[in-house]
Amino acid sequence: MKVTRRQFVKGGMAAFTVTFAAPEFLSDLAQAQGAHTRNLVILYLGGGNDSLSMIPPFNDPFYTSRRPTLAVPAGQVLQIGTDSSKVALGLHPRLTGLKQIFEQGRLAFVQRTGYPNQSRSHFQGVDIWSTADPLNSSGLGWVGRYLDSLPSPVDPLVGWNTTGSLPHVLQASHTPVPAISNPAGYSFASPNFGAEAAAERSAALRIASHVPVDRPELAFVYGSTQAALATLDRVATVAAYVPSLAYPTSGLGQALRAVAGAMNKGIGTRVFYVTTGGFDTHSAQNVNATNGAYYNLMATLNDAVLAFYNDLKNQGLLDDTLVVSFSEFGRRITENGSQGTDHGSASAMLVMGGKVNGGLYGTAPNLSIDPSNPTLENDAADVKFETDFRSVYAQVIDGWLGSDSVKLLGGNFRKSGLAFI
Amino acid sequence: MAKTEDRQVEHLLRRAGFGARPDELSLFREMSISQAVDLLVNYDELVDDVDILIGKPGYAGTTVNGVFSPQSNITHARQRWLFRMLHTNRPLQEKMTLFWHNHFATGYNKIAGTFGAAEGARYMAAKSSEDPGKVRGQIEMLRENALGNFRDILVNVAKDTAMIVWLDGRTNFKAQPQENFGREIMELFSLGVGNYTEADVYAAARVFTGWNLTRPGVSGDPTQHYEFIYNPNQHETSAKTFSFAIYPDGGKTIPARAAAGGMQDGIDLINGLAAHPSTARYLAAKLYRFFVSEFGAVNVTFVNRVANVYLQSGYDMRAVMREVLLSPEFWDPSAYFARYAWPVEYVVRALKDVGWTGYSVNDALTPLSNMGQILFEPPDVAGWDTGQSWFSTGAMLARMNFASSLAGNQKFNLANAVKTAGTGKTPEAMLAYFGDQIVTAPQDSRITAEFNNYLHANGAWTGTDAQLQAKASGLVHLMVGSPEYQLV
Numbered sequence: 001m002k003v004t005r006r007q008f009v010k011g012g013m014a015a016f017t018v019t020f021a022a023p024e025f026l027s028d029l030a031q032a033q034g035a036h037t038r039n040l041v042i043l044y045l046g047g048g049n050d051s052l053s054m055i056p057p058f059n060d061p062f063y064t065s066r067r068p069t070l071a072v073p074a075g076q077v078l079q080i081g082t083d084s085s086k087v088a089l090g091l092h093p094r095l096t097g098l099k100q101i102f103e104q105g106r107l108a109f110v111q112r113t114g115y116p117n118q119s120r121s122h123f124q125g126v127d128i129w130s131t132a133d134p135l136n137s138s139g140l141g142w143v144g145r146y147l148d149s150l151p152s153p154v155d156p157l158v159g160w161n162t163t164g165s166l167p168h169v170l171q172a173s174h175t176p177v178p179a180i181s182n183p184a185g186y187s188f189a190s191p192n193f194g195a196e197a198a199a200e201r202s203a204a205l206r207i208a209s210h211v212p213v214d215r216p217e218l219a220f221v222y223g224s225t226q227a228a229l230a231t232l233d234r235v236a237t238v239a240a241y242v243p244s245l246a247y248p249t250s251g252l253g254q255a256l257r258a259v260a261g262a263m264n265k266g267i268g269t270r271v272f273y274v275t276t277g278g279f280d281t282h283s284a285q286n287v288n289a290t291n292g293a294y295y296n297l298m299a300t301l302n303d304a305v306l307a308f309y310n311d312l313k314n315q316g317l318l319d320d321t322l323v324v325s326f327s328e329f330g331r332r333i334t335e336n337g338s339q340g341t342d343h344g345s346a347s348a349m350l351v352m353g354g355k356v357n358g359g360l361y362g363t364a365p366n367l368s369i370d371p372s373n374p375t376l377e378n379d380a381a382d383v384k385f386e387t388d389f390r391s392v393y394a395q396v397i398d399g400w401l402g403s404d405s406v407k408l409l410g411g412n413f414r415k416s417g418l419a420f421i
Numbered sequence: 422m423a424k425t426e427d428r429q430v431e432h433l434l435r436r437a438g439f440g441a442r443p444d445e446l447s448l449f450r451e452m453s454i455s456q457a458v459d460l461l462v463n464y465d466e467l468v469d470d471v472d473i474l475i476g477k478p479g480y481a482g483t484t485v486n487g488v489f490s491p492q493s494n495i496t497h498a499r500q501r502w503l504f505r506m507l508h509t510n511r512p513l514q515e516k517m518t519l520f521w522h523n524h525f526a527t528g529y530n531k532i533a534g535t536f537g538a539a540e541g542a543r544y545m546a547a548k549s550s551e552d553p554g555k556v557r558g559q560i561e562m563l564r565e566n567a568l569g570n571f572r573d574i575l576v577n578v579a580k581d582t583a584m585i586v587w588l589d590g591r592t593n594f595k596a597q598p599q600e601n602f603g604r605e606i607m608e609l610f611s612l613g614v615g616n617y618t619e620a621d622v623y624a625a626a627r628v629f630t631g632w633n634l635t636r637p638g639v640s641g642d643p644t645q646h647y648e649f650i651y652n653p654n655q656h657e658t659s660a661k662t663f664s665f666a667i668y669p670d671g672g673k674t675i676p677a678r679a680a681a682g683g684m685q686d687g688i689d690l691i692n693g694l695a696a697h698p699s700t701a702r703y704l705a706a707k708l709y710r711f712f713v714s715e716f717g718a719v720n721v722t723f724v725n726r727v728a729n730v731y732l733q734s735g736y737d738m739r740a741v742m743r744e745v746l747l748s749p750e751f752w753d754p755s756a757y758f759a760r761y762a763w764p765v766e767y768v769v770r771a772l773k774d775v776g777w778t779g780y781s782v783n784d785a786l787t788p789l790s791n792m793g794q795i796l797f798e799p800p801d802v803a804g805w806d807t808g809q810s811w812f813s814t815g816a817m818l819a820r821m822n823f824a825s826s827l828a829g830n831q832k833f834n835l836a837n838a839v840k841t842a843g844t845g846k847t848p849e850a851m852l853a854y855f856g857d858q859i860v861t862a863p864q865d866s867r868i869t870a871e872f873n874n875y876l877h878a879n880g881a882w883t884g885t886d887a888q889l890q891a892k893a894s895g896l897v898h899l900m901v902g903s904p905e906y907q908l909v
Contacts, residue, residue: 046801047801119614120604120619120622121604121608121614122801122802122803123608123614123803124614161813164791164792164793164813164815164816165793165806165810165811165813165816166809166810166812166813176814177813178813178814178815179813179814179815179816180814180815181815185791186815186818187818187822188818188821188822189821189822189825189826190825190829190895190898191825191826191828191829191832191894191895191898192829192891192894192895195878195879196879196891196895199875199878199879199895200875200895200898200899203871203872203874203875203878203899204821204899204902206871206874207868207871207899207903207904208904210865210867210868210871212865217715217716217759217761217809217908218862218904218905218908220809220812221761221812221817221904221907221908222904224812224813224814224816224817225814225817225821225904227814228814228815228817228818228821231814277801280601280801282588282589282599282600282601283589283591283592283599283601284592334597335597336597336598336599336600337592337593337594337595337596337597337598337599338589338592338593338594338597338599339592340589340592340599342599342600342601342604342626343600343604378619
């Protein structure tokens with residue numbers, strides 16, 4: 001997976017030089033693209049989310065018998081009705097905010113998403129979900145390919161990654177995505193003041209413009225430097241954003257606050273990446289106790305997403321926004337001896353936004369231990385996928401981004417009945 | 422007359438260490454390449470005395486509130502490791518320790534979340550000589566085995582307290598085996614993904630049932646600590662069959678054993694993993710990426726040769742590293758600067774090049790976090806995402822800003838050095854001086870011209886102290902923050 005990051009640079013640098021036009025021009029471009037664009041927020045739940053604890057099939061007797069310490073008691077789930085196979089589903093008790101959004105019809109779950117022979121490796125799994133290619137997961141990210149498909153010149157702020165390093169899903173051949181975890185800290189320092197500091201900054205800008213096109217690996221660093229310097233001033237405006245409500249102090253809460261700020265300030269960003277981790281719950285998963293490990297994961301998710309949803313609603317930006325989650329795999333159905341769950345297979349994806357047709361898509365697994373149970377695999381140890389995750393991506397690409405999923409995904413994964421947007 | 426060219430010494434020390442201090446440069450340039458590699462690889466012939474230099478004048482400082490306690494305070498432990506990287510005379514030992522830290526990536530937070538902050542630091546970083554219960558933290562274990570036998574390293578890792586917490590071995594019981602460690606020892610620590618099956622994961626989990634922790638002794642006694650125990654009552658005793666050879670005769674089945682002797686299951690599996698050709702190739706490829714080049718494809722000839730040395734030597738990492746550092750691939754000019762510096766490599770090398778007098782390594786910790794690398798806190802068990810992944814815009818900005826703060830901190834020293842060298846009289850003389858001090862990947866003449874333009878900006882050259890301080894620090898900021906300096 002390290003080789004890949006190199007591959008995409010080849011031939012990409014000529015495009016860098018063309019892409020990075022003068023900042024003044026880019027601001028105009030951003031403005032032109034400005035109001036009422038469609039924003040996509042990719043939410044990565046790191047570690048392999050146990051979606052059976054997020055939306056428990058609480059009436060399935062095997063849910064309780066296979067998870068003696070982890071099952072959410074039927075009386076405690078937040079009921080959200082039944083899916084098309086008449087299985088009653090609920091939300092984890094801490095997801096009260098998501099339940100509100102669900103009831104407002106702006107939240108959808110796509111159950112049992114995955115792919116054939118799903119990888120149980122974190123790293124291969126993330127690569128596959130990122131590239132949308134289970135057979136060769138070393139290429140560009142699917143969102144990166146989308147960014148590459150945008151007409152040139154592409155604004156260097158077209159994407160915004162709120163984490164420290166570039167996630168595979170955003171890897172593009174000629175569209176570098178800035179990483180800005182904290183807009184307030186995104187500034188150019190100098191050991192000097194006044195005119196001397198200004199001279200350093202302009203020297204740094206000029207140095208970054210001399211991209212060595214014949215040395216692609218070095219040119220990549222030039223690309224990052226250029227993109228950083230070209231976006232400083234616009235990002236500074238986001239640091240001044242005053243949201244309509246208080247966001248949680250969690251990493252996810254603060255990241256979504258920055259996303260809302262970028263949308264509110266209209267700086268031209270279209271695709272955002274946010275993440276929250278800790279889902280690799282091999283031991284002491286503690287789904288039910290207040291402040292238990294999984295309970296806290298749900299709290300972080302719920303509080304951040306609810307604040308984001310309400311803030312966007314107050315700012316009139318909800319209809320411009322689509323949030324799509326992914327995680328590398330679900331978890332084994334039967335809990336292990338450590339009151340946790342090991343790496344499994346299919347799980348549920350979450351989709352939220354002002355234009356989302358909320359509800360339950362796909363069907364829940366039947367958790368019966370019968371090895372021939374068609375909704376399970378691996379001798380009924382793991383959930384078998386029903387909806388290829390690329391079908392969800394296809395719907396996002398075609399129905400929201402207005403691009404061509406067949407081209408971006410290298411095949412037709414459109415699936416009828418998956419009209420969540 | 423130097424026996425080895427400076428550019429070769431610098432290449433060797435950028436890779437086998439963290440750059441070259443002036444004293445290292447003068448030492449190594451008097452040696453032949455094979456003498457230099459001998460000195461690096463046989464580091465145990467030198468006294469390991471770097472820690473006693475902490476707090477002494479002439480070395481980088483540390484910043485602590487109270488007593489310096491790296492055995493129980495993770496921030497202190499981070500400072501100690503940076504100090505070692507900067508001032509050690511055994512650079513390859515620190516470099517290999519970093520390699521293993523990334524390979525067996527274990528995060529402090531989970532240990533601290535389980536046992537508390539002081540205990541978390543203890544199991545990650547304590548030296549047995551400074552711990553009341555003689556606890557040897559994971560990094561000390563890796564440091565002591567930095568060029569040890571890979572099989573022994575795997576055994577030590579499997580019994581390491583922090584690892585047993587990190588990958589949940591402490592709750593791997595026979596009733597329902599816990600797969601976390603069993604999977605990762607194959608996927609990440611030895612064979613590599615694709616070289617084992619799901620059935621192997623189940624079998625490996627069963628092999629390590631009962632490899633748990635214990636904490637004997639009296640509560641409140643400072644010698645009390647968690648340590649590895651093989652718990653026969655929790656070991657699953659039936660036979661375990663793998664898809665690959667466990668034994669030299671090709672046997673794939675670890676036989677059923679009485680619980681009392683069941684710990685041998687784990688030893689057998691580790692022996693099998695250490696001897697597996699995939700492990701040899703996986704390690705060789707990883708060493709190629711870390712020590713030789715990240716640009717282009719992994720060199721197959723190198724991998725075959727190094728994998729062979731690994732197997733022939735009985736997994737001796739000292740023999741393996743000697744092969745790596747003397748390899749034609751390592752010395753090929755195309756390998757010079759053909760790697761993206763990790764944040765700690767970048768920071769320590771900058772300190773060696775720019776200076777450390779009056780600098781506290783504590784001041785590098787927040788910048789390192791902004792660059793994406795917190796020691797003792799890799800993002801997950803696969804370690805850091807390296808190569809171009811280090812160079813998001815935010816991380817690049819953090820590097821430039823670190824260059825700025827270091828240059829600002831060293832402003833007076835830099836100006837004095839320029840004056841002492843008699844190179845403050847013209848911008849060109851100052852540029853030539855720093856061009857010698859701060860070696861980067863080859864820089865195009867357009868870049869040198871920009872440095873020169875900067876020195877000429879804002880009026881005539883007067884050579885006053887104030888101007889020398891401003892221009893020296895501004896220039897060093899630009900050089901250390903330049904893209905070329907990010908390659909090692």
